[in-house]
Amino acid sequence: MFGVALVLANLAPEVPPLIPLPQSQKVLGTTPFAVKTDTKINSEQPLFAVQELRTIFPSAPLADSPVRAANQINFRREPTFQAEQYVLNVAPTRIDIAYGDASGALYAVETLRQLANQNQVLSYRIEDKPRFSWRGWHLDVSRHFFTVAEVKRSLDQMARYKLNRFHWHLVDDGGWRIALDRYPELTKKGAYRKSEPWSYSKIELTTDTKGYGGFYTKQEVRDVVAYAKERGITVVPEIEMPGHTLPSIHAFPSLGCRDAKRIPDNSWVTNVYCAGKELPFQFLEDVLSEVVELFPSPWIHIGGDEVDKKWWRECEDCQERIKTEKLKDENELQSYFIRRIEKLVNAKGRRMIGWDEILEGGLAPNATVMSWRGIEGGIAAAKSGHDVVMSPTSHCYFDYGYPSVSTEHVYSWDPVPKELKGKEAERVLGGQANVWTEWIPDVRRYDMMVWPRMLAMSEVLWSTAPKDFTAFSKRVNASYPLLEQMGVDYYLEEPVTETSFFFNKAPTVFSSSQFARPVYFQVDPKAPAEQWELLGQHELPANKAFYVAYKRNNGTLGDIAELYRSDKIAPVPAGSVVSGLKVSFWEGTYKSCRDFEELSPKGSGVANGVGLFARPRANNYALRFTGKIRFPGRKFKLYLTSDDGSVLRLNGIKVINHDGPHGDTTKSVGVEVADGVYDFDLRYFEAGGGSALRLEVEGSGLKRQPVPQSWFSR
Numbered sequence: 249m250f251g252v253a254l255v256l257a258n259l260a261p262e263v264p265p266l267i268p269l270p271q272s273q274k275v276l277g278t279t280p281f282a283v284k285t286d287t288k289i290n291s292e293q294p295l296f297a298v299q300e301l302r303t304i305f306p307s308a309p310l311a312d313s314p315v316r317a318a319n320q321i322n323f324r325r326e327p328t329f330q331a332e333q334y335v336l337n338v339a340p341t342r343i344d345i346a347y348g349d350a351s352g353a354l355y356a357v358e359t360l361r362q363l364a365n366q367n368q369v370l371s372y373r374i375e376d377k378p379r380f381s382w383r384g385w386h387l388d389v390s391r392h393f394f395t396v397a398e399v400k401r402s403l404d405q406m407a408r409y410k411l412n413r414f415h416w417h418l419v420d421d422g423g424w425r426i427a428l429d430r431y432p433e434l435t436k437k438g439a440y441r442k443s444e445p446w447s448y449s450k451i452e453l454t455t456d457t458k459g460y461g462g463f464y465t466k467q468e469v470r471d472v473v474a475y476a477k478e479r480g481i482t483v484v485p486e487i488e489m490p491g492h493t494l495p496s497i498h499a500f501p502s503l504g505c506r507d508a509k510r511i512p513d514n515s516w517v518t519n520v521y522c523a524g525k526e527l528p529f530q531f532l533e534d535v536l537s538e539v540v541e542l543f544p545s546p547w548i549h550i551g552g553d554e555v556d557k558k559w560w561r562e563c564e565d566c567q568e569r570i571k572t573e574k575l576k577d578e579n580e581l582q583s584y585f586i587r588r589i590e591k592l593v594n595a596k597g598r599r600m601i602g603w604d605e606i607l608e609g610g611l612a613p614n615a616t617v618m619s620w621r622g623i624e625g626g627i628a629a630a631k632s633g634h635d636v637v638m639s640p641t642s643h644c645y646f647d648y649g650y651p652s653v654s655t656e657h658v659y660s661w662d663p664v665p666k667e668l669k670g671k672e673a674e675r676v677l678g679g680q681a682n683v684w685t686e687w688i689p690d691v692r693r694y695d696m697m698v699w700p701r702m703l704a705m706s707e708v709l710w711s712t713a714p715k716d717f718t719a720f721s722k723r724v725n726a727s728y729p730l731l732e733q734m735g736v737d738y739y740l741e742e743p744v745t746e747t748s749f750f751f752n753k754a755p756t757v758f759s760s761s762q763f764a765r766p767v768y769f770q771v772d773p774k775a776p777a778e779q780w781e782l783l784g785q786h787e788l789p790a791n792k793a794f795y796v797a798y799k800r801n802n803g804t805l806g807d808i809a810e811l812y813r814s815d816k817i818a819p820v821p822a823g824s825v826v827s828g829l830k831v832s833f834w835e836g837t838y839k840s841c842r843d844f845e846e847l848s849p850k851g852s853g854v855a856n857g858v859g860l861f862a863r864p865r866a867n868n869y870a871l872r873f874t875g876k877i878r879f880p881g882r883k884f885k886l887y888l889t890s891d892d893g894s895v896l897r898l899n900g901i902k903v904i905n906h907d908g909p910h911g912d913t914t915k916s917v918g919v920e921v922a923d924g925v926y927d928f929d930l931r932y933f934e935a936g937g938g939s940a941l942r943l944e945v946e947g948s949g950l951k952r953q954p955v956p957q958s959w960f961s962r
């Protein structure tokens with residue numbers, strides 16, 4: 249008996265890698281259901297889900313059957329189920345799907361897609377429904393334009409992972425993207441720009457359709473909305489106002505304050521709709537009338553974020569409005585503006601949603617708030633009885649890099665803050681990932697910014713199952729083939745190496761990433777993927793940089809890490825034992841450490857370590873620290889933080905290159921050294937704005953800390 253039980257246990261299927269995790273899942277047995285050439289489908293209603301089902305098993309015809317029966321996949325609407333709810337029951341003889349609505353049926357099929365292995369599906373019972381009703385994906389098509397086909401591709405991906413609100417950011421300073429009958433000038437004058445790549449200060453709109461940009465015709469919008477609807481997705485259009493609307497004010501300067509013509513100065517701070525004149529309200533009523541006709545969404549997003557109130561402060565009409573409406577200030581003027589817009593939206597039978605700035609000066613009575621500058625706006629709105637969609641930059645901004653919004657970080661998110669309880673918590677409709685596209689010029693980059701962390705967002709918004717990131721990572725790994733089938737170029741981190749700069753020794757340890765994969769290497773980072781070879785099969789090159797990366801399952805390369813191994817360099821003689829480093833300084837406007845290296849310094853002195861205590865003046869200067877450093881161990885991680893650029897060399901070799909003008913950021917590198925004294929050389933420049941310089945170390949038993957003074961000598 250014991251032996252038999254053991255065999256059965258071995259045969260029992262592993263828990264399949266579903267994302268998002270369902271409410272409940274149960275293995276029913278070890279015999280799968282097999283889809284055969286005579287397997288049929290029964291559905292009492294015409295369902296898009298049935299069409300999708302056929303894409304899972306393309307080799308089986310899956311003819312329609314008029315009755316529920318065995319050797320069939322049977323769909324049945326269950327009136328007691330809520331929207332999006334489903335039960336998927338896979339037995340060896342049949343598959344039964346019960347659903348609350350068409351979305352529920354589709355989600356059952358998408359779950360089935362993840363369970364299917366060729367033509368077989370595990371015997372399984374899944375009972376499932378979402379935690380949140382708003383599971384959003386926002387796409388900015390203004391800063392960079394995405395075609396109808398590209399938008400549909402996102403909608404397909406959303407349906408796969410049970411996301412259901414597509415927030416289409418159609419208006420912003422980068423271009424007006426929706427053609428309206430009443431105002432053809434909006435897309436004629438506002439949909440193309442001369443400059444690309446993206447630069448806020450260089451937006452110059454043009455009527456030349458050979459410029460960068462594009463727009464959607466009404467027919468295309470209807471097509472997208474219908475395509476989304478089939479997939480259970482509501483398209484929520486965003487028409488930005490009163491700020492972030494350069495194109496409309498460019499097309500109709502009298503919509504702005506003071507009829508300003510050429511609006512962008514040298515920043516994103518562009519002109520806004522004048523809240524003193526009536527014209528913008530008439531214009532927006534016309535615009536919204538056409539918008540609601542195109543979009544059946546119950547919500548219309550009116551933006552409301554980042555309004556530069558300087559325009560209103562300096563505008564006679566706006567100041568007059570503040571007086572006549574007895575408003576306190578420009579915040580209340582914004583509130584006045586948004587309330588008027590809400591009336592228009594409500595009069596058309598729709599609900600207004602806006603970014604959390606619409607709270608300033610008093611929230612419009614029926615507004616839904618999208619909380620992005622944190623969660624405070626969302627908490628305040630929920631406490632005052634308003635619906636809320638959480639989308640804080642901390643977890644939901646997928647234009648941010650993975651180091652700041654990692655997959656793990658997204659996964660750890662709870663859209664309901666602990667401050668909200670009971671009825672207040674129920675005000676949180678859900679959450680949303682936002683894809684702003686200033687730095688996302690194409691689909692390849694888009695894919696990488698979205699995947700795999702959208703998998704984490706999907707689970708956060710759908711599932712109530714307890715969080716376990718290790719287990720989730722395994723399911724992420726198992727999801728890559730499905731993403732690759734969809735042609736997704738997901739982000740694949742660079743291999744994490746304990747050390748990436750080696751003196752004498754080859755690296756031995758690559759700390760395993762959560763997405764453990766073999767490591768490939770090349771001396772030429774531009775070499776095609778197939779020429780990258782498995783690390784460990786060859787001697788590593790010495791005294792030159794080499795590169796390592798993971799490969800996706802389809803053979804393409806992930807992010808590339810640069811490593812360096814030196815076999816020539818031994819610790820230099822200790823020489824003098826005078827403590828401290830020599831510091832030299834330059835005065836001038838530099839953009840790179842190269843700019844001052846050849847110049848004679850203005851002066852010099854001694855510093856106890858690396859930092860800005862040696863700064864010669866507030867702005868526009870450079871420093872160079874030279875001397876020796878003794879490492880009391882073998883493996884260390886060095887962190888170089890600077891604002892602006894800095895470069896660290898050991899024995900003349902560039903170990904950290906953090907050069908160029910930039911804000912307060914950190915670059916780190918692992919070094920593996922022989923115990924001893926090395927030549928130390930750190931260059932730094934400050935080019936206006938903030939300033940920072942820190943060199944920290946951790947490893948060989950040390951917690952991260954500034955490099956101790958006692959390590960330096962000259």
Ligand code: ACM
Pocket residue numbers: 553554603620
């Ligand atoms: C926003 O990110 N400005 C809503």
Ligand code: ZN
Pocket residue numbers: 504505506521522523524525559560563564565566
């Ligand atoms: Zn004005």
